[in-house]
Structures are given as C-alpha cells and as structure tokens.
Amino acid sequence: MSSDPTLTPPERAEPVETDPHTWEHRSQPDDQRNPPAGGGVESTDVVVVGAGFAGLQAATSLLEGGLEVTVLEARDRLGGRTHTRTLHDTWVDLGGQWIGPGQDRAADLARRLEVATYPQPTTGDDVVLPAGGGAPLRVADLADAMEHSDLVGYLNLVSAFDVVCARVPLDAPWEAPGAGELDAQTLAEWVRDQDPPAGAALLFEVGVQAVFAAASSQLSLLHAAFYTAAAGGWSRLTDTEGGAQQDRLVGGVQPLAERFAEPLGDRIRLCVPVRRLITDKEGVVVEADEGSWLARRVVVTLPPTLAARIDYDPPLPGGRDQLTQRMPQGSVIKFHVVYPTPWWRERGLSGTVLAPDRAVGVTFDGTPPTARPGIITGFFEGAHAAEAARRTSDERRQVVLDVLVDALGPDAREAIDYIDLDWSEEPFTRGCYGAHLPPGAWTAHGTALRQPVGRIHWAGTETARAWAGYIEGALESGERVAEEILAAERKHRRPRGDQRV
Amino acid sequence: MSSDPTLTPPERAEPVETDPHTWEHRSQPDDQRNPPAGGGVESTDVVVVGAGFAGLQAATSLLEGGLEVTVLEARDRLGGRTHTRTLHDTWVDLGGQWIGPGQDRAADLARRLEVATYPQPTTGDDVVLPAGGGAPLRVADLADAMEHSDLVGYLNLVSAFDVVCARVPLDAPWEAPGAGELDAQTLAEWVRDQDPPAGAALLFEVGVQAVFAAASSQLSLLHAAFYTAAAGGWSRLTDTEGGAQQDRLVGGVQPLAERFAEPLGDRIRLCVPVRRLITDKEGVVVEADEGSWLARRVVVTLPPTLAARIDYDPPLPGGRDQLTQRMPQGSVIKFHVVYPTPWWRERGLSGTVLAPDRAVGVTFDGTPPTARPGIITGFFEGAHAAEAARRTSDERRQVVLDVLVDALGPDAREAIDYIDLDWSEEPFTRGCYGAHLPPGAWTAHGTALRQPVGRIHWAGTETARAWAGYIEGALESGERVAEEILAAERKHRRPRGDQRV
Numbered sequence A, B: 001m002s003s004d005p006t007l008t009p010p011e012r013a014e015p016v017e018t019d020p021h022t023w024e025h026r027s028q029p030d031d032q033r034n035p036p037a038g039g040g041v042e043s044t045d046v047v048v049v050g051a052g053f054a055g056l057q058a059a060t061s062l063l064e065g066g067l068e069v070t071v072l073e074a075r076d077r078l079g080g081r082t083h084t085r086t087l088h089d090t091w092v093d094l095g096g097q098w099i100g101p102g103q104d105r106a107a108d109l110a111r112r113l114e115v116a117t118y119p120q121p122t123t124g125d126d127v128v129l130p131a132g133g134g135a136p137l138r139v140a141d142l143a144d145a146m147e148h149s150d151l152v153g154y155l156n157l158v159s160a161f162d163v164v165c166a167r168v169p170l171d172a173p174w175e176a177p178g179a180g181e182l183d184a185q186t187l188a189e190w191v192r193d194q195d196p197p198a199g200a201a202l203l204f205e206v207g208v209q210a211v212f213a214a215a216s217s218q219l220s221l222l223h224a225a226f227y228t229a230a231a232g233g234w235s236r237l238t239d240t241e242g243g244a245q246q247d248r249l250v251g252g253v254q255p256l257a258e259r260f261a262e263p264l265g266d267r268i269r270l271c272v273p274v275r276r277l278i279t280d281k282e283g284v285v286v287e288a289d290e291g292s293w294l295a296r297r298v299v300v301t302l303p304p305t306l307a308a309r310i311d312y313d314p315p316l317p318g319g320r321d322q323l324t325q326r327m328p329q330g331s332v333i334k335f336h337v338v339y340p341t342p343w344w345r346e347r348g349l350s351g352t353v354l355a356p357d358r359a360v361g362v363t364f365d366g367t368p369p370t371a372r373p374g375i376i377t378g379f380f381e382g383a384h385a386a387e388a389a390r391r392t393s394d395e396r397r398q399v400v401l402d403v404l405v406d407a408l409g410p411d412a413r414e415a416i417d418y419i420d421l422d423w424s425e426e427p428f429t430r431g432c433y434g435a436h437l438p439p440g441a442w443t444a445h446g447t448a449l450r451q452p453v454g455r456i457h458w459a460g461t462e463t464a465r466a467w468a469g470y471i472e473g474a475l476e477s478g479e480r481v482a483e484e485i486l487a488a489e490r491k492h493r494r495p496r497g498d499q500r501v
Helices: A019-027 A053-064 A104-112 A146-167 A179-183 A189-192 A198-212 A221-229 A233-236 A256-265 A318-325 A381-390 A393-408 A441-448 A471-500 B052-064 B103-114 B148-167 B179-183 B187-194 B198-212 B221-229 B234-238 B254-267 B316-323 B383-390 B393-408 B443-446 B470-498
Strands: A042-049 A069-072 A084-087 A092-094 A118-121 A125-128 A137-139 A247-249 A275-279 A284-288 A289-302 A309-312 A331-339 A350-355 A358-367 A374-381 A415-420 A455-458 B041-049 B069-072 B084-087 B090-093 B117-119 B125-129 B138-140 B247-249 B275-279 B282-290 B293-302 B311-312 B332-338 B350-352 B359-367 B374-381 B418-420 B457-459
Touching: A042 A053, A042 B221, A053 A069, A053 A256, A053 A471, A069 A289, A069 B090, A084 A415, A092 A374, A137 B293, A146 A189, A146 A198, A146 A221, A146 A233, A179 A221, A189 A198, A189 A221, A198 A331, A198 A358, A221 A233, A221 A441, A233 B247, A247 B103, A289 A471, A289 B187, A318 A441, A331 A381, A350 A393, A358 A393, A374 A381, A374 A393, A374 B041, A381 B443, A393 A415, A441 B247, A441 B383, A455 B090, A471 B316, B041 B052, B041 B282, B052 B069, B052 B254, B052 B470, B069 B254, B069 B293, B084 B332, B084 B443, B090 B374, B103 B254, B103 B470, B138 B148, B148 B187, B148 B198, B148 B221, B148 B234, B179 B221, B179 B443, B187 B198, B187 B221, B187 B359, B198 B234, B198 B359, B247 B332, B293 B470, B316 B443, B332 B383, B350 B393, B359 B393, B374 B383, B374 B393, B393 B418, B457 B470
Parallel strands: A042 A069, A042 A289, A125 A350, A275 A309, A289 A455, B041 B069, B041 B293, B125 B350, B275 B311, B293 B457
Antiparallel strands: A084 A092, A118 A247, A125 A137, A275 A284, A284 A289, A331 A374, A331 A415, A350 A358, A358 A374, B084 B090, B117 B247, B125 B138, B275 B282, B282 B293, B332 B374, B332 B418, B350 B359, B359 B374
16 A cells, blocks of 8 residues: 555545445435325425536525425436446546535535545656657656647746636626637637647647547637636646645545435435426426426526426527527546556556547546555547547447556556446436537627526526536535525515515 | 519419418418327327428428328428518518529429429619728629729638538538548638638628528538538529529418428328437337327437437437537528518619628518518528527617618618517527537537437438538438438338248
C-alpha cells in the first residue's frame, strides 16, 4: 500500500451507513415504487421531476419553506448523472465523481451528511503520449512535456480566454458586452484567431474536450466563456489540485444523493417517467404511466433536451422549445479499469495519462483510499465517444488497454475488470456531462432558459448561474427554483389574506 | 389588372376540385378522426407517422408495393410544413409555397394531380434597403444595386462555395473528402477565410438566412455544403427564375397534399399524435391517446427533433438520439400582407424587397394569378424570427409595414389584412423550413440519419439525398423508405416461401 499521504483514508473512511454493496437495494425500496393508490390523482403543492441533486435540493428547500412536495424520478435510482456502482469490494463512480474549491454547496452537503472526501491521487509522474506517435514522455508536471514556446503560448491563450470569460454576466450571458459577436463564432474560431503555437492549441483542445465532452468547434464562444466563468475560470475547471477534479467522495457520489434524500422519505417515487404536464388555472396535472399527480407548481430538472420530450398542454412557447432544440448533451463514455493493486504507483507513476490524439484523451488514478483494488479511470469524449459508442464494451476495453500499455507499460494489460458507461445510451440522460450550446442559441433564445412557463419552473445544472454542468450547479439551481416558487406562492397568497382583513 | 404575361392565369386556374374555402373542412372528415373502434388494436403492415409529403409518398408507394398502410397524423390537417389558408377570396401558403427546376417529383405530382403552376411574379424593379440606412435603391436587377467589386466578390464566393459543395456525396456527407475539416468549421468561418468584400459577404448572408432560416455562424460548413449540393448548387437554391422560388401552385400547396392523399382514403387518421413505439419480435405497437395500432414496420417522417420526442421501447441507440439532439429546426415567421390590389405593379415595382439589416430580410409578390387581392409575402428569419417571436402578431405587422413603407412607399401602410405564422409555435413542427446541423454532428452521428432501428424506418425531408428541406426532398425520402421496407419485407418472406417448396 502506498505511503503517499494523500492516499491515507480520511477519518471517516466508512462509506455511507453500511455496506457499499447494499446501496443499490436501498435506493429502490418497495414503498418508493408505488404509484398513487388505485390509479387516482394525488395532490401536492409542488411536483419535482427528477431526483438528481437539482431535484433533491429543490424538494428539500421547498419542504423547508413550508410546501409539500412529491419527487418523480424516471430511473430506479436516485442521483441523476451521478451513478455509483460496486465491484471488487469497492465502489466506482460512473458519473460525476469530483468536487473542488468554489463548489461550496456540494462541499457543505458532504460535510453535513458526513460523507468524507479524499484528494484525487496525483502523486508520481504523469505520462504524455505525444500526438503523432513517438515514445511516451514521463514528466513530473505536464508543463515539463511541452516546448517552452508551447507552454508560454498556452498560458497566454488561457489568459486571453479568461479575459473573454470575465465579460459574461452569469445570470444573463446574452447581455455580455458584444454578446452577438461572441455567440456568432465557435470557440475553435476564437482560438485560431489567437494564433497560438500548435502544441498550445492542442493542449487547450484536450482541456475543452475533457470539460465539455465536445470539441471547441461545436461550442459557441459565448457558451464556452459563460461555462468557464461560471466555474471561476479555466484553471478552476481543468485543474486537479485547486480545481474541479480535486476531491472525491468516500463511497462515491450517489450515496450522497441517497443521504440527501432520506428526509424526503416516501415523497420520492422511483420508476415514474413523467409523460405529460397539463396546466390549467388551478394547477398542473402531472401524468405518468404509473399514475397522475395534481400540483400547484411543477419543477422540471431534466437536461433541456429531455425536458423537451415531455408533452406539455398547452404547448410551450416557441422560443423555449427552440432553445431546447439547441442544447445537445455532450458525448462521453466513462470507464474504470481494475487491477489487483495500483501497481503503477510502485513505479512512481501517477496514473494520469494525457494522450491528445488517442481515442482516450485522459486518464486518472481512480483507486479508493484503501488502495485495493487499483483503478484507472478515464473517458472517451466528443467524437471519440461517438465512434466508441458503435463498438462493444469489450472492444472499447481493448482500445483502453492499448493506450494504457503504451503509457504505463505492459502490466496494464493485466486488468481484472473493466466497466464503462456510455451516457448517450441512458434513456433518462442521453449524454453527459451536460448540455452545450452551439453558436446563436444563447443570444436568440437564452432568456427562456430559466423563465417559468406559467406554473412550470426550470431547474437542473444547465440552468445554474454557478458551476453549470456540475453537482454544484445542480444544487444552485435547486435553491434558486425553490426561492422562485416560494416567492411566487407568497405573492399568490397575500391578496387572499388581505381580503380576509 | 396587370398585363404582365407571367401573371396570366394558367389554363387550369381553378384551385383543387371546388372552392378554396372548403378545403379546410375536407381535410378533416369525421371518418378520419376516428380511433380504432372500441379502443382495440388495429393491425396493418406499416404505420406511417406523419401525413406531410414524405408520409403520403411513403404510404402511396407502400400501397402500390402491396403492403397495407395506416397513416397517423398529429394535426387536424394534411400537408405537414405546407399549410394553405384562405382569406379575401384567395389562398395564401403559410408554409412551403414554391417549386422549381430539378424538383421533378414535385412537378410530376402537380402535373399528375392536375394542380396548375404559375411563375412567381418578378416583373418590375426590385428595391434594396441599403444596410446602415440611406435611401432605397430601385434596381432592375439586384446586381445593379451592388458595387462592381462587391458583385465580383459575391460571384467568386458562390463559385468557391459550389466547389466545396461538389465534394459532398449526397448519400453520405460524412464521407466527403476532408469531411472532418469541413464539419469542424461554420459556414461563417469559411466565408471569412475567403475574405470577400463586405457587400459580397452581406448578400451571401442574406441568402443563407433565406435558405436555412439560420445564420451562417450556426451551420456546419459540411452541412451547408451538403444542403446546397442536394439542391444542385447555390443558384438553384437562391434564384427565383431557374431556382427554388420559380413556380407557385394555383390554389396553394396543401391542396396538392390533399389530392395526393385521396387514394389513401380512410387509411389516414388525423388528430392522432403518436406517443410511443414498442417493438418486439412480432412487430411494433404504435400507441397514441386515441388508440393503438400493430404494424410489422413503422415509418417516422417527423422532423428529427420531434422524432426524438416519441417514447421508444426499447430505447433508440445513443448515436441516433444524439444526432436528433443536434438537428434543430430553423427559425422563421412567414407573413402575408394583403392589399386590395397589387398597387406596386402600377409603379413598375416587383414587390421584391431586399433589406439586409432589417428585421424582414426579403419579400416577394405573393399575389394570386387573378391579381386580386394584392399580396406581399415575406419572412422573419433566424435571430430576427426569434426576436419577433416575442412580439404579438400585431406588433410584427407594424414592423413589416415599416419596412414596406420604406421600400415601396407610403401606400404600403394601407394594408387590409395581415397574417403570419411562427412555425416555432406549431407543436407538431417547432420550426421551419427544416433542420440544420451545427459543427460536429454530421461526422460524429450522421450515419444514424437514415439507418433503420429494427422495424423503425426514418423518412422526412431531412433524410433526403436530393433537395433536403424541400417538398421534393420529402417525396424522395418517402420513395426511398418505401423501397427500403419493400426490400426488407421481400427478404423476410422469401425463406418461408422456400420452405414450402
């Protein structure tokens, strides 16, 4: 076992409550599977659609604000785009797995619910597989793998990009100075205009794909700048220590969602995909195959492209609909390769691999604090994910192992397990990490992103004004939508109170 | 009445069958509104989802090929993105209204069904409202309004673009030489690289917005090149005489759909939005609120973004889903301004207005062959449509009249009627003229566009290999999907025949 202090299990190393093997059962107790008795209509104040972090936060805040809630979740589990699985006596996160500085809501939540964190392991040398082939470069720091001119070029590029980001108001990107111009070009176009050295552009592109699960040529510059600004800048987004990849949760992230959900009890119904929202003057009828609910208001937390697939009666405004047509989910397949031990540590390697022109662009050490088993975690992203999606999981395993053998040595072939998840195949997600906007969408349709449509309110990490695309953003959106509804309900109630005076 | 020979009513001037006022009733006879009797499941060979030209062509060809069909249409009318309305004793097309050379299927259909065509009126001078303000320019030809250098620059730009277009194979744009590079940039980026004079770039952009109902900055260069190539080149797309705006149908286009549908009789069910497709080994159960159908195969002809909103069981492959997340419908509001007579003709004006930086970029003379009433037809497109969508129809009328007064003179204020349609508000269309692909979608996911998923086949103008986005493309896609199904069914049947021998 490594003596690396960053790998020392934190004080409370025991994962959530009991045995990590049991959570999958705990996540779907029988009483949460039940539709309303007799197929009748159940009444509540607010129906929240989706039991990811946005939905759970919205429900929690609404309940604290004095409203009754019902949370309808399509899946047979909680957590949305976080998804923890057990294997080889440990856990792996097939979805969101990191929290970092600036993500205060997520950190507070873990602290409050006594879910311990531990630092993402980084000790040891990183390996770079140079673009265009050639011997792997073993480096203490990625900067060491770069030509001096590329490094300077990269830092200049990031600095110039952060200047663009600083122009974007987080609550209204469409109001940025020069928003029209920013939204009429792709991030790739902007990078090209900066004329960076090739090595600098390549490193930036690897970062873009790791952050957005899409190429810079697919992103509106305005969107890329908004998303980056919402995270506090490029370094915050892309760094491990000091950045969004800094810390992991002991036991995985989905158990955090499960603890968060506990006070909501049987207000949460699993396996209930919402099909239709029918609004009238009295409220909203929420229809699912499993039953119907009547609520004064509804919160939809789904990724926008999936929110559009609910049948709305009356239909949503055209601007809202067109916005959701322009918010595709990124393309990513996340994998974990399991070895008996983290053998690369003995050789002074960190498990971090950067392979700019390989199908797998980046890997990390995914080993749990107990250091058994050893796990390498990585991603197929963007076009690589789309290509890999047409292969079987076994074929993808071979592609991954080839990269790892090239980077870490022949022992990488001796994996004892491989697991991956193509998020585009998940019918209730259809892509990760989140949505991105191509040119023209923010400025033409952005105002519709959070604007309630009558009694229907929008949440989910894509609607966040901080860390959009992250667990933190999901929590922020849940808080915001709850405030929105509580304010609207207070306003709604006051006249009646006045009349009684 | 004008003596312009192009305005002489053609030999068969009488619109479809009887009175143009009656078609709206004919389009929804009671027997077509009926769900299957008793809420039971009706069996058929093929269910076609959508009764636009793609669905009608598919159903017709399948029936001719010996298969029984049921066509389920969500709307209370036929014709999809063509939509004819009557007013002031004439008709207006609120959707697709032109056919042109190279659109042989559409022209043949009109001929076969004895729906007469007449040339789009163009006689008289056009008016250009110069970008940046200034007096209107009255010109015999748009070219006359341009500086010589702008005109040469425009012709060079078009010529260079047509060279790019020629590289794109119409049945597989993702296989174009250098497809990755073409798909990693926007059309706007490519135009900028050609460094055209500003006036040339502006005219090209007006053309792009008129064709795609989206800005060049929203379009993958590969997509723009495919779409243009599928129409036979830039001039074919953008010209009136000799191009896609050459001819109109007497009585409007929707009546053509209605005649086309007649032989299908009560095989067409209106007001049946399909909600779910459940595939098993035996076939596909097609579920709607109005009933269920059992078919061996299903053809979905909806715009891809709407096809994604059907609930598929089992879920569609991730690649198909992600493709449909990346095919937003364009943004367009089409309007007709009605005057007692086409008074502009008396002043030697054509009614064609080009206003590159106004909310209404382009108008045409929309007057029927009888020359009563006079109609000016035009469009809010792209970002202008998104902006105008937030106004009322009355407010849009003011915007339109302001442009027409500036271009044609104060008499333009004396309109007796105004009608417009924001296609983004139509719940069963959600944007026109068709879908466009931002960078990265064709190369990552394009193979899924026409590839059947089990027993589910894809048609609709977006799937066409010729004139994608036009009535012609819809017809081509209907023919293609019928051939696909007839071939699959023959293949499926042969072994059983062999066993009997």
